[in-house]
Amino acid sequence: MSKHLLDIYNPFKVEFLYAKGSTLFDKKGKDYIDFTSGIGVNCLGHGNKKLVKTIANQAKKIIHVSNIYPIKTQEECAKKVALLSGYKNMQGFFCNSGAEANETAIKFIRKYAKCKGIKKHNIITLENSFHGRTLATLNATGQKDKQLGFEPFPNEFIYAKDVQDIKNKIDKNSVAVMLELIQGEGGIKAFDKKELQTLNQYLQEKGVLFVIDEIQTGVYRTGEFLASNFFELKPDIITMAKGLAGGLPIGLMMTKKINIFEKGDHGSTFGGNPLCTTTAVEVLTILEKKYRTKKIANTICLFQKKLEKIFKTNNELFSSKSGVGLMLGLKLKEEEKLQSLLEVCLKNQVLVLKSGKDIIRFLPALNISRKEINLGFKRFQKALDELK
Numbered sequence: 001m002s003k004h005l006l007d008i009y010n011p012f013k014v015e016f017l018y019a020k021g022s023t024l025f026d027k028k029g030k031d032y033i034d035f036t037s038g039i040g041v042n043c044l045g046h047g048n049k050k051l052v053k054t055i056a057n058q059a060k061k062i063i064h065v066s067n068i069y070p071i072k073t074q075e076e077c078a079k080k081v082a083l084l085s086g087y088k089n090m091q092g093f094f095c096n097s098g099a100e101a102n103e104t105a106i107k108f109i110r111k112y113a114k115c116k117g118i119k120k121h122n123i124i125t126l127e128n129s130f131h132g133r134t135l136a137t138l139n140a141t142g143q144k145d146k147q148l149g150f151e152p153f154p155n156e157f158i159y160a161k162d163v164q165d166i167k168n169k170i171d172k173n174s175v176a177v178m179l180e181l182i183q184g185e186g187g188i189k190a191f192d193k194k195e196l197q198t199l200n201q202y203l204q205e206k207g208v209l210f211v212i213d214e215i216q217t218g219v220y221r222t223g224e225f226l227a228s229n230f231f232e233l234k235p236d237i238i239t240m241a242k243g244l245a246g247g248l249p250i251g252l253m254m255t256k257k258i259n260i261f262e263k264g265d266h267g268s269t270f271g272g273n274p275l276c277t278t279t280a281v282e283v284l285t286i287l288e289k290k291y292r293t294k295k296i297a298n299t300i301c302l303f304q305k306k307l308e309k310i311f312k313t314n315n316e317l318f319s320s321k322s323g324v325g326l327m328l329g330l331k332l333k334e335e336e337k338l339q340s341l342l343e344v345c346l347k348n349q350v351l352v353l354k355s356g357k358d359i360i361r362f363l364p365a366l367n368i369s370r371k372e373i374n375l376g377f378k379r380f381q382k383a384l385d386e387l388k
């Protein structure tokens with residue numbers, strides 16, 4: 001336990017000192033295949049030459065300047081995000097993390113409610129959702145065990161059991177519905193496309209804002225730019241973070257509801273600084289090309305094929321497989337085995353994540369190599385054999 005840090009994480013006993021692609025190296029130079037990409041952040045792996053060059057060049061020019069001066073790359077990045085998302089007209093706000101992007105959305109919804117003259121508004125989220133750890137986003141997170149002990153909350157959230165139940169919960173005070181289209185922390189659960197599209201239509205008719213939390217699902221994680229594109233939805237607000245700047249801290253809220261916030265309504269010291277937004281533009285440029293040339297689709301295809309084989313040959317351990325693109329999960333039949341499996345994977349030099357109580361989660365870099373995929377799954381199978 002550290003003397004000088006809050007004792008809130010429970011880190012594994014391995015420290016990584018350097019990395020290349022999707023391979024991390026510990027102090028002794030031992031290599032580990034990374035199927036986690038820093039929980040969906042290092043979407044281009046480590047040490048990507050173009051990205052490193054962009055970061056170094058920008059750091060030499062200017063790292064940070066306050067938002068009291070214009071930052072051109074914010075405009076460039078927001079425009080790119082809007083176009084890739086399939087929108088002509090969107091306005092964005094840059095911040096530094098996923099929770100902050102959702103916090104911005106929640107504040108934006110309050111302002112929107114005021115503009116509409118709704119005095120006591122509510123926002124509907126799902127019981128099993130995860131939207132962050134700040135007070136408002138923790139309140140939006142429908143998982144009661146995560147909230148316990150941190151009350152009081154802003155209390156504008158109503159929790160629905162599932163997508164179907166959202167409709168039952170909508171009343172005259174409902175201003176927004178906030179959803180992850182594939183629940184990341186809540187067990188790699190993807191919702192039904194038709195059900196989502198029906199909900200999107202219903203919300204449009206009712207004039208209720210549709211807010212999609214794309215923090216884990218965005219930036220081509222599903223194979224499309226956003227999960228909203230994958231499910232063919234047109235939300236009013238999207239929130240992004242994680243992979244957007246390939247490892248630099250960034251958060252972004254984008255909305256098609258123009259000119260709701262006024263001058264002075266919101267702000268962030270670091271949000272959208274030249275280093276992070278220049279890097280984000282480069283990440284999007286690189287990934288857009290990989291998408292167009294089907295490189296991401298090919299990686300998804302190979303990764304899923306290997307995972308399918310693992311699932312089929314280890315059916316005594318796993319009961320189901322879930323997820324989309326490179327956001328995938330294997331459900332363990334016995335949840336007590338989750339922690340041991342994570343540890344035995346580490347011992348066998350392959351890094352995986354957990355989700356919920358019984359899911360092994362895979363969030364590899366979008367450019368993970370064929371060699372790394374093959375070696376990673378070979379090691380994963382070895383870990384499973386050891387667990388059995």
Ligand SMILES: Cc1ncc(COP(=O)(O)O)c(C=O)c1O
Pocket residue numbers: 097098099100102130131132133180184185213214215216241242
């Ligand atoms: C769907 C979703 N929303 C919000 C967050 C919070 O993001 P951050 O940890 O950057 O604040 C996460 C983080 O895992 C997430 O997966």
